[in-house]
Amino acid sequence: MAAQTRGPGGRQPTINDVAALAGVSKKTVSRVINRSEFLTEKTRAAVEKAIEQLGFVPNPQARALAFRRNFLIALLHDNPNAQTVLNFQRGVLDAIKDSDLALLVRPVDRGSDKLLDDVRTFLEKQRPIGAMLLPPISENDELAALCEDLGVRYVRIGSAPLDDAKHCISSNDREVVAAAVRGLIALGHRRIGFVRGPAGFRSAAEREKGFLEALAEAGLTLPPELNAPGNYRYAAGIEAGEALLARADPPTAIFCSNDEMAAGVLSVAHGKGIKVPAELSIIGFDDSPTATHIWPALSTVRWPIREMGARAAQILVPDFLGPGAKVDDEDNVLPSTLVERQSVAPPPDRL
Template sequence: MAAQKKGAGGKQPTINDVAALAGVSKKTVSRVINRSEFLTEKTRKAVEQAIETLGFVPNPQARALAFRRNFLIALLHDNPNAQTVLNFQQGVLDAIKDSDLALLVRPVDRGSERMLDDVRTFLEKQRPIGALLLPPISENDDLAALCEDLGVRYVRVGSAPLDDAKHCVSSNDREVVAEAVRALIALRHRRIGFVRGPQGFRSAAEREKGFMEALSEAGLDLPAAYNAPGNYRYAAGIEAGEALLSLSEPPTAIFCSNDEMAAGVMSVAHAKRIDVPGALSIIGFDDSPTATHIWPALSTVRWPIREMGVRAAKTLVPDFLPLAGKVDESDSGVLNSTFIQRQSVASPQR
């Protein structure tokens, strides 16, 4: 039988038409549309079949009014690495592509005294269903408390667990960085330099802890001259490379806290005609496109930031993602990063 596309009187079908065809109340149809859990599978299927038969399209404004929320996920960030934000954003979009949700991206200034007030105003005006908090602002407990106060669902993303599993998705930065540095030590590197991440970032602290743990296990020290500051930007890698590779006894290997800075160090090595990896091994973190766009290809830690975006969205709004299902309540929310050894690492030749 051909699908009926008109309601009573030949007009566009309404929620009343769906209710009449399915033999249920208008309120029950509304519950199905809004994916309420308090329905039998038989009732849900009857309503969904009526919706399909009639070609009924729910009114998004009416749904938003019923929820007292707009069908939006807010992504809040203050991150200097644009690629990280883009990769995470793509993961969220992967998760919500078959839903009625849209993504709203909002940069904030974590250094501003008005940050919390600005976020409060933004959330009150936009009325999103939930908020995803990227590091480093995800590490701000007051921001999480603000979301709680406003009744806005939230998930915090970090390089270590920041909250309980229903409010957090994280990675294992410390452990995987230690693994990467152990690989350098296994190749007989003993003079290993380090380029730090920005001060105040939990990711920078976790990566530094992993680096120091691996050195300590091997009985190695990190001389002050081998410990270079960084901020996750390419220019910081240039500065660190100039400082480390100009030493009278430069390191034979350098671990950089992200790929952008590793690319900066490699650029300095090329300018100084230092062979990579013959005279200098370099490791980054992220496995961003940069890692395979430079030569030699960069050994790095693959940070599953896109997968973290998918997981964060599933954790935040499982009831709005019909094809995604729910995250297992026993899931810790920790996604493991992976060390990838490429051509930028070898045993030292000197």
């Protein structure tokens, strides 16, 4: 049968035309359009064939009215690391690319006393199906409660579990940082510097706990002069590197809470003529593109942020992603892994 591009009388085809051609109800056509799992393959195939023959295009406004939501999922963030936000977006877009959904990105100010009011206004105006909360705002229980109150599905992203499994995607930052620092200790490093993440970030706290746990296991401590503040930005790495490497007895290794700060420390080392890794080992966190765009290539912890974005979409809107998109709640902890490159070696006295 030749494909039609119009309904009866030459008008634009409607959902009723599809239902009549496929021999099913209008409700069944709607279920196929919205990718319901509760259909036989025979019925789904008949409806999809009718849609193709008629050239039927679902009306997004009508669908939004029926759902009382727009076909949007929102990403809310207040994160100083643009690469983290970008990689998470890529993961979400990977998951929704074959759906009718669109991603709406909204930066917010976690320090504002109007945060909850601003987010409420945004969600009420945009009417997304769901919202994804990146750290550190994902750690705000009031934001999660607000989504619940508005009937907006939500997923919180964290470096440790923040909610029940159906509302949370998390990683194992504490555990993997401890493993990375144990590796430095095993190479012979004893004077190890640390560049912290920003205050108020659960990720920063988890990474610091892992660092200190590994030192404690080896009977070591972190001297105050080797504990440098940071905020996940390159400039903070420069400042930390200047402070740590100007000391009369500098560290032989430095763990940085993200790659941007590690790149800053590495730049300072180059400027001072300190050879990496022969005289100084450096480890970062994230495995961002920065890690391989500098020399030497950075040993780092790979945070699976892109995969976390895809998984967040899968648990947030599985009914919009088609059959087979649903994932088990038990799969919502995505482990980070250590990636060994060229920025780590034994300390000078062991070479």
